[in-house]
Amino acid sequence: MAEVCPINELGKILLATDGSEFSGCAEKEAVSLSKECSSQLIAISVVEANEEFASEAPQLVEKAEAEAAASLELVKAAAGVAGIDCTTEVHTGDSPYQIIVAEARKNGSELIVMGRRGRTGLTKVAMGSVTARVVGHAPCDVLIVPRGCSLEFKNIFVATDGSGHGEGAAVEAIKIAKKVDGAITAFSVASSDGKLPDAAQNVASVKKMADAEGVACETVTAVGKTYQQIVEQASERKADLIVIGCHGKGGLGTLLMGSVTERVVGHAKCAVMVACKA
Numbered sequence: 001m002a003e004v005c006p007i008n009e010l011g012k013i014l015l016a017t018d019g020s021e022f023s024g025c026a027e028k029e030a031v032s033l034s035k036e037c038s039s040q041l042i043a044i045s046v047v048e049a050n051e052e053f054a055s056e057a058p059q060l061v062e063k064a065e066a067e068a069a070a071s072l073e074l075v076k077a078a079a080g081v082a083g084i085d086c087t088t089e090v091h092t093g094d095s096p097y098q099i100i101v102a103e104a105r106k107n108g109s110e111l112i113v114m115g116r117r118g119r120t121g122l123t124k125v126a127m128g129s130v131t132a133r134v135v136g137h138a139p140c141d142v143l144i145v146p147r148g149c150s151l152e153f154k155n156i157f158v159a160t161d162g163s164g165h166g167e168g169a170a171v172e173a174i175k176i177a178k179k180v181d182g183a184i185t186a187f188s189v190a191s192s193d194g195k196l197p198d199a200a201q202n203v204a205s206v207k208k209m210a211d212a213e214g215v216a217c218e219t220v221t222a223v224g225k226t227y228q229q230i231v232e233q234a235s236e237r238k239a240d241l242i243v244i245g246c247h248g249k250g251g252l253g254t255l256l257m258g259s260v261t262e263r264v265v266g267h268a269k270c271a272v273m274v275a276c277k278a
Contacts, residue, residue, distance in 0.1 A: 203221060242268055242272045
């Protein structure tokens with residue numbers, strides 16, 4: 001973690017966890033980020049069960065709820081050790097992503113933190129489809145932290161397609177890099193007709209913004225499948241964090257409600273921040 005809060009305006013952080021090994025790093029980083037930013041942490045877990053199942057097998061649902069509550073108590077204890085104000089809530093419903101998004105809206109959260117995968121069955125929270133839907137509807141930025149990942153915020157890889165949302169992602173990446181004295185790599189994939197000049201213009205725009213803020217910025221363009229290029233280029237540069245926008249045009253146009261972002265999130269070795277509030 002950075003020694004200073006890397007992200008502005010983090011009054012409240014919502015952690016969506018299922019207590020599995022796939023959520024462990026998300027839990028750890030949510031607590032650390034809350035401490036660095038003096039943020040309130042709200043940790044929730046969703047027991048996935050529709051009304052019919054709940055009425056037919058209430059004992060199973062109650063058991064799952066108890067397990068979820070016990071897991072959240074561990075998060076709360078870790079937050080307590082770090083001196084963080086943490087509240088916990090267990091929810092039950094047949095649409096986890098809607099519950100997570102609703103809680104973020106209700107609490108006025110500035111960031112949602114999730115793991116990349118979760119358990120199947122009753123306590124499924126952070127599977128790919130749920131994560132994709134959370135990002136697609138989130139009222140704030142979403143940080144997806146895969147298993148085995150540690151956040152540093154020093155070497156930031158921002159993918160842009162030249163759209164307003166791509167620019168928003170770049171602005172967020174530059175803000176973070178400036179606060180922690182980090183550097184960014186501005187990356188763009190050529191459009192479907194292979195026009196590299198367009199991609200070059202996209203990254204040049206980001207570099208201009210970074211230069212104005214005194215942030216070191218490398219520019220990179222490529223031709224190929226968007227998600228593959230993002231993942232491969234970020235990995236080659238040992239990025240600590242990938243930042244992308246919620247929506248875009250062309251290559252990034254299907255972002256997180258579609259296949260590109262799901263694949264980036266699913267294959268990236270580092271954490272991914274989706275800038276949804278931009």
